Amino acid sequence: MRTSKAAVSAATPDMQALYAYMMTQQPVRSETPANTMRFPFNLRPMMAGWNTLFLNRETYKPDPQKTAEWNRGNYLVNGLGHCAACHSPRNALGAEKLGEAFLAGGTVDGWEAPALNGLSKAPKPWTEDDLFTYLRTGFSQRHGVAAGPMAAVVHELSTVPEADVRAMAVYLASLGSEVGGDAVEAPAATPAPVSSANGERIFNGACQACHSDGEGPTLFGVSPSMAVNSNVHSDSPDNLARVILHGIQNPATRDLGYMPAFRDSLSDRQIADLMAYLRGRFAPDKAAWTDVANAVTRARANPGTH
Template sequence: MTSPWRGAIAPIPRPDPSVFSAATIERGRVLAHLGACFVCHTEEGGAPLAGGLRLDTPFGVITTTNITPDVETGIGAWSYPAFERAMREGLHRDGRHLYPAFPYTSYAKTTDADLQALYAYLMSVPAVRNATPAPEFTFPFDQRWLMAFWNTLFHKATPFTPDPSKSDLWNRGFYLVEGLGHCSACHTPRNLLGAEETGARRFSGGVAEGWEAPALNRENRAPVPWDETAYYDYLRTGWSRHHGAAAGPMAPIVAELKVLPDADIRAMAHYLASLGDAPRSAAEIDALAAAREAATAPRARAPVSVPGGRMFEGACAVCHEPGKGSALYGTKPSLALVTAVQSDTPDTVVRVMLEGIHPKGLGTLGAMPSFADHMSDWQIAEIVHYVRGRFAPERPAWSDVEATVARLRAHAGAR
């Protein structure tokens, strides 16, 4: 095990961006978007990359740091070796251990060339003076030196090595998804010490900012299996005909991926598809979707008698009822195919109703309005019950939905 106390790396004058080539800086810009640096290190209304975003964790609150090249409050005094050590080993320039809310456990897989390009880009952006608060952790989680033991148990600071038994496309996808893309950070459950679980539990689903991050492996509950085409459509546009739209913390991730070339999105889709069941043909996928929608269609001329059904007809059907009306707001998601409706908990469906979907930077994807100001807890709960019973009839009914609505409404109001 490495020592719990690590030495500081001496500060340097801020590097002159002109020492880096334009091509290197541009490569780093794309990598910064792949790594979602802007998503985590920019608070709402704040300067890009200047930190300040509060993240709730099971161990306390972390406020993201300033990674602009400001010498005093950012990383402007960091040499490349200090930056590389942070990305691979989770250590601050001054020797402090970083917490794995910063996903260095994934970033460690990044190649030297890509880390150098990312460093060049970050040193080229405008410096912003913005001191951010320290983590709000209680004892013993506020003892950073304990992370040395955590790293010994759960972290391998080794760059990616291609698997010679796999194709170039698969290896490229693995590198993007498992490295800077850090998809496992949200889509893998964590143990009691906050480390990602391994083996069959990897990519079996997790939680991101209170939203369910569904399984990406064979445990995914999507009514229609995810295939390479669906992953490509979803990552490229934020929308898949057979799975719906990106919502919650996934929507800004898709927006960040817009700068990646098509070849990289296809590689990511190829790798993600390999985590699931054996691939099916496009015709089989279409047939499964059609059968699912037919099985959950409203009975011809049968009146909707339950309160949730009547409210669904009035507020939701125009966008979510197959064959009824045009595609408003850009898309027409089929609830018969949405994974969240199949979940063990109603939380994601409730949050979408309370908060809506407002995908910034995703072109014509459109939006879903929030119903928080227009419906009571009881009304939302009744609609959620109806959606579950109709579109996931083989799954058990959700319990305590009205209490869930109240809890999530209070949480949204407290932010």
């Protein structure tokens, strides 16, 4: 780094002190790691063919039929935010699928990234206010807490202008009725008998104190309701298995608090029983998961990076 003497003299005392400190440090020597990608992905010229097939080179153009706020949200979600990178499925060559599959859900680092359009499995439809609160704070009373890769996204969104987060919420809320018609408020889940009595005992002993649906104290931040938790209502048990096993050690925002990990205190069988109970108790209108045990095994063996 080169800085003129005049610039240093004009700087504040704090900046002068920082500059003096930096000049006393030894330079860092490092080498660029070798490319370890396997054939055929290590052949850079092949990217030209992929780009020809899939790279979108179009410049964003506002929709004149939509509001300025909606267009701003569209630009942020699909441009700077590139939300489809996680929330859209991909084809055999790794390109994001378009059409009705766009923002219809995907997988990243072992986590299910749920659909953001009308194919969402959320028990209650996402409203503009729900989305704004969730994206800004990492928690929605009607949907639950951000976890996994989404927690890191919310952490960054908590620092951007509220107007931009609101614009994203406006755009995303508009997608809920574009596939499959207007969303209808789902009735609240009611207790349903399940075969896993062991799962119920585990829930009462390890989970109910925090997940009391507003009927108990707020511990470690918020008290999310399991009845509206998207992971419980999902077609896949993977996210729920990951959250139970590994907890939420780095919440999206400080006020959320954390969720402890149960990987060292519960066996795979106990976690599978707990998940079966949660599914039957809080999502009685959904079919029972058939691969819970495998989901727990996968989540324990591959904790991922989030």
